[in-house]
Amino acid sequence: MKFSVTVTLKKDVLDPQGKVVSQTLRNMGIDNLNQVRQGKFFEIDLKEQDQSKAESQVKQMCEKLLVNQIIEDFKINKI
Amino acid sequence: MKFSVTVTLKKDVLDPQGKVVSQTLRNMGIDNLNQVRQGKFFEIDLKEQDQSKAESQVKQMCEKLLVNQIIEDFKINKI
Known part of the structure; x- marks a missing residue:
């Protein structure tokens, strides 16, 4: 039996990795980005x-x- | 508009991180584990x-x- 587990940072926790990714995407020319968060x-x-x-x-x-x-936070799903 | 992106290693690619997690879980007493893969x-x-x-x-x-x-591989979902 297979499960997927997704682990994300809580809403108010700083996410430096996500910040770097979103800055890089902006530098690549994507100008309508609100936010990226990594998990x-x-x-x-x-x-x-x-x-x-x-x-x-x-x-x-x-x-x-x-x-x-x-x-x-985490979320478990059966796959 | 929010999307989730899940990135996983292709089936035949070795996953050392996943191996370490599954070994640790086994050492913690979980004996019915087939496999863990991390993404x-x-x-x-x-x-x-x-x-x-x-x-x-x-x-x-x-x-x-x-x-x-x-x-x-990757999978995109709207959330």
């Missing part, structure tokens, strides 16, 4: 048939390792 | 009303800056 993406493949069990396991992985919940 | 995530906010125009702009950003198409 992380994980594709997690589990040997588990029970969806709710698998989902709670992925949530646990996020909370324990993948996500710093002080500054980041 | 990048961008949230791009454009001042543009025309959706198809905005989408083609985001595609261009991916091709010119955000994605190395030799080893990476």
